[in-house]
Amino acid sequence: MSLIPIILCGGVGSRLWPVSRELHPKPFIRLSDGRSLLQKAFLRAASLPDVKEILTVTNRELFFKAEDEFREINTDRIGTSFICEPFGRNTAAAIAAAVSRVAETSGADTLMLVLAADHLVADELAFAKAVDEAAKLADGGKIVTFGIRPETPETGYGYIEADGNTVLRFIEKPPLEKAREYVASEGFYWNSGMFCFTVAAMLREMKQHCPDILDAVSSCMRESRISNGEGWTQVQLDPKTFGAVREDSIDYAVMEKSGNVSVVPCSIGWSDIGSWTAVSELSKPDSHGNRIEGEALLHDVDNCYLMSRDRIIGAVGVENLIVIDTPDALLVAKRERAQEVRHIYAQLKASGHEAHKVHRTVHRPWGTYTVLEEAPGFKIKRIEVKPGASLSLQMHHHRSEHWIVVSGMAKVVNGDREFFVARNESTYIPAGHKHRLENPGVVDLVMIEVQSGEYLGEDDIVRFEDVYGRA
Template structure:
């Protein structure tokens, strides 16, 4: 579901690109168990910078087969050639009047390099707080608040929302900052355009005369159809967008009041956090003991000082393939396409075809999603059941639930283009200056053929260069490494042969990405 009304736009100037900064954050101070309260000058609120906190967790299944467990929807190129995370980073980078473009991302350890790549592509400097295990939004937001200075204005945004009207969004947030004090938490609600059952609702009193934000009367869970119609007729409700603005100490004070156990575990885990360039790792054992709860249940439904600001711009949580389709312009027959899709005597059909031609002949009300290793065809009415299909595939042990054929790695990517009995063929791309780990395999040999760029190969005790159309052979058990010494991407074909070709047959001896103890 998409809100289609518009808010008056107020441009804030041009968007200036900046390079990714990887300087380590300052060490974490030892924090007292009672949260510090810091005062600030309310007269300077309109010129203060906001630190966006992008919540990158979640591994939803409703956008399968594009979204997978190890490649969730926020990282997939759903809107053109950009991911929802990249679009979110570009949007929040325009919030500040100054040149500050620094953000905090809270993400899974599994997705750390996907987040780093999105930061690089968006030209935004950032710190990535890595959750060792998923503990929902209350813990994720608390980690960010502990990392920030106490009086910092934090804007918490999900990474997987689509808000194309950046000017309207920026104006809304900048106008709301004047409402902040040491205790208030501001949430943003979307003006509903239909009686949707996909979202929670926020009930509010009539508009005040002087304030942008209104008090929240109550939060309402996702309703059934009848209740949704009643809420829309009621008129004083908004869709709950899950976006929050507050000072760091205001959130920590609220956590101390309503969920002190979550705050304590997060605080202890951050006191001994490890810092590795742009990555910050809270202590795993301490954080794992934290209770898992959403911020709505932990704080918002209990806190006395919550206000809401209505948003009238376009917004979607991109929660289903119907929602994705609705973001695309329809032709005269109601057909919509992303990629190389073609319609013949078709109507109300959506095609997502980024890789190859897909033709819909004589179809009606269909959703067609094509990927290199899996295809989904469903009616619009059955889209919400995709998650049940994924659960069944998972029960059967199908790898398509977790992985794409093309797999992102910190050094680049590989694409498993063919496989059979005792062989596998991969296309490999290594970023300029990047290296694979120094490694060996117990069960497979490898043939490497360079098709583009220059490869520096370590094989046993020797190191040598390979250029386009040259190749080499890595015997079973031989220590080896691949490095790209050039300024352009290295592309090569790898042919594996042996009795076992699984990704867990990798013994890493040295690694630039902290994966010595990992199996893949």
Template sequence: MLYPVILAGGSGSRLWPLSRQLRPKQFLPLTGVGTMLQETLKRLSPIEHHAPLLICNEEHRFLVAEQLRQQGINDARILLEPEGRNTAPAIALAALQAMEVEPEALLLVLAADHLIRDVAKFHVSVGHARRLAEQGQLVTFGVVPTHAETGYGYIQRGEGQGEFGFQVKRFVEKPDAITAEEYLAVGGYYWNSGMFLFSAKRYLEELECFQPAMVKACRAALGGASEDLDFTRLDAEAFKACPAESVDYAVMERTERVSVVPLDAGWSDIGSWSALWEVSERDAQGNACHGDVMLYDSHNLLVHADHRLVATVGVEDLVVVETKDSVLVAHKNRVQEVKQIVERLKAEGRSEQSNHREVYRPWGVYDSIDNGERYQVKRITVKPGAKLSVQMHHHRAEHWVVVSGTAKVTIGDKTSLISENESTYIPIGQVHSLENPGVITLELIEVQSGSYLGEDDIVRLKDQYGRC
């Protein structure tokens, strides 16, 4: 049986300000109706497969769980990494878990943030790769290049293996522009997609040969794992002792049993704003627009407006991205340097690096509408049946006004129902909780006042999501 393994880590910093540390690109709807993760899961549909296994950072666990729920996927396993150790250990964990169920399991390893336009061709390539994997080969998918790209590593093919694929002659690092042109002219080179199909058993055997310490650490991390709601938490100490290395360096570039299957299916890793422009629908002037956008005498733009009108006059080759709290303007040829802005934000401790103004929680979302000295205003949305933690604050009081729905509010030992246009007050230091007992979404305005209003002034006493 085929076991889909979805690698859902990563920060997507080159797509800031839309992609941020706590809501990176794999959880955003960049190219379709669903998010990148949801589109990845959707394209598995006609393939007969076992329940998927997702590997993600602990801070993204509720995003993953909610997006699975929206897709109607209830049997997936979500493995939480206490910290990222690159792709080789992540795949080793998946292989160990799959072999607990089926010793001859085949792993289809996919990134959560890739675009594939022609899903039918993708399925054909998966079928070819499966045949080679059943013969003991470790298979990588090589994307048929459409231009001389310098942002990807390349795979040079060797001898053919029937109609299914080729032996890998060599892996090569990201080339300069001249070398990339040579690869395209000569032929027989593919972009390294970072997607794989192989036997779990074969992968572990090869990894044991080249990186025995990695396999040992992964076994220990799983051996000490604990179950928490829908998640499997690894033993943090054991996993942090694991060497950090990519699957390419750890195994694929060292094993003799590696094959490449060509993939000509409109693939992109959406690694930058210019890459998103290339795969987006464009008007006659080459402009790709999202949201409320008005253009005059403008050419070859990517304009993404989230919350207000964005207008341009007499410009070309720009990326303009507007969110509730940030605006990016960059030349299309220099968008790789956006990560320099992200690094500066991080160094200065600014929240725009990690959070959007809207912050998602397992119970819903809050939007920081306004703030100033000693006050902050939030719009809080609570899903039906959800409940915030039982908590208190040392430095702030809160006023709640219900906008829609019904709130079940507990303050101290008193519980009451608060309906639309009604309000309540929580003094400093008072234990309290908020719940939506109804079947419609609860929305309320929260006004905080006090000497310190940071999120770390939340003292959780009880929480159904395991965050205490």
């Protein structure tokens, strides 16, 4: 029986701000070994026996970012497919879409393993053993969840009460006293949010417990567009019909209602990395309990977590702090209040501040751009275009652009002219001119763009042609 892992890759970036943002959520955060949580989830799935394809459900704005992440590590050339949502509708809709797709491409007997893109699993062998046990139960028609043996009285997790593999009940996030009681007792587990089932079993449960979600998603799938690229397939969900899908979690929609759920208790070194405190615990402390990523100079500092990739941090006479430094935002918080970072994110979003959504370096299908400086009337960017990639044929109403190539070779369309711009050469794009930038070479194209005009917003763009389907 074939197994298709499903990676759910979403989130808004609120709990690990300022490193995570709406368009750079937690799955894309790189840990100290240089790999992102999403890459770790992919490799974890790819290491299982007989996996020929991995399906990822993500926001359509994150598709090319996720595809880049996989290309970097997918040395075994495992098939990758994507379901791209126009907006989030929670896990019930995401799983319904994945089940509908796999039913069509692989059949009702196919085993599916649902994984979250932003979880960490330290013990890969124990994970593989738990999946093997879950697959046997799922082969018998069960919907299987993974219960993590609790080590501490966590109040941020839901719990499962079980007798062996039989689920007795699901429990909401408990108060501290209840959590302590659960840890002291046998038969209580953290709800990991990982599942294993056959296509036929989940379709049967959804038809019984949330038929409106399944029907609405099925209608959306029929209206959705399928495209293929080098080693990948993408299903881009139709926004109009997907908007009719009711928002609900798979726990509420199916798991808590079903009488056909089993659990596999396991100890796999699992964490959902739900706060900066959890991230800090991945680093080794020094003799004063401080954990440092980057460069920091400390004097009389205890039990702090300091992260900075670009600048030196100096700290004097402080304790129990989290300090996260990024090029455009700085977070300072007490360790015990790390979960409250989401309130800062909420304020930024409510005010429309860009820092909730993007970093200064923004990923695009063709590469990246970094805002170096911005003031009324001008903006300076560093633009990097991948080999063989091109920006859309486009035009701006309100700004002109001056391009200076600093590395590589650029192929430029400017009005009715097409020409090449080499290193140390430049060209000028007047407002209102159709233009396109392309990297025809085999190394990255790096250039500086100076924009000038009365309005420099990213929405001042009219696309005429685009290889990424954005025109």
